Amino acid sequence: MATIHELLYKSGSFTDLRFDENIKKLITGMTDTYQASVDLDITYHLDGVELNINQAIPCSLIVNEVVTNVLKHAYDEGDSGSMDISLIEKDGEIELNIQDDGKGLPDDFKQYSHDGSLGLELIETLVSQLKGEYSYNSLDGGTEFRLTFEKISVRGSGSYINRGSGG
Numbered sequence: 001m002a003t004i005h006e007l008l009y010k011s012g013s014f015t016d017l018r019f020d021e022n023i024k025k026l027i028t029g030m031t032d033t034y035q036a037s038v039d040l041d042i043t044y045h046l047d048g049v050e051l052n053i054n055q056a057i058p059c060s061l062i063v064n065e066v067v068t069n070v071l072k073h074a075y076d077e078g079d080s081g082s083m084d085i086s087l088i089e090k091d092g093e094i095e096l097n098i099q100d101d102g103k104g105l106p107d108d109f110k111q112y113s114h115d116g117s118l119g120l121e122l123i124e125t126l127v128s129q130l131k132g133e134y135s136y137n138s139l140d141g142g143t144e145f146r147l148t149f150e151k152i153s154v155r156g157s158g159s160y161i162n163r164g165s166g167g
Contacts, residue, residue: 017056020046020087026060027067027085034071039080046087049094052153058126059096059147062134065119065126066098066145074102074143094151101142109136 024044031040051059067083075081079102086097127134132149 019049019051041082096147098145105138
């Protein structure tokens, strides 16, 4: 949240922010926190995507949850690995892809995801707010998280900040 507030302040808009910049700052902060446990090489492929604050906040929280899961579960302490982050905007559709080369999903992941994992419930709720779709997929050596949603200008509490006072 602090990263979002900082970027909004710097943008001068208070309603829209460059989400690609937010992703880099967010992930850098997270990996610095976990740096003692995993040596992670991160590659970014990011379109210059500007999102309304009402989409940027849930999307940032999703990135935070997914990357936290990678840092906590994809590697053993002292491991090194790689993570690839892509953000694409095409014809009003946003696609976010986070891929790692870690352990992959556990065999019982689908059951685990339906048994009330707080993190997965949070992701599901936030994706619902975006009116998007997401998936987790095991790869040959790793995991892929994919999120897609339509970019829209959502009206909400953040949309009124720029209006000032007076009536």
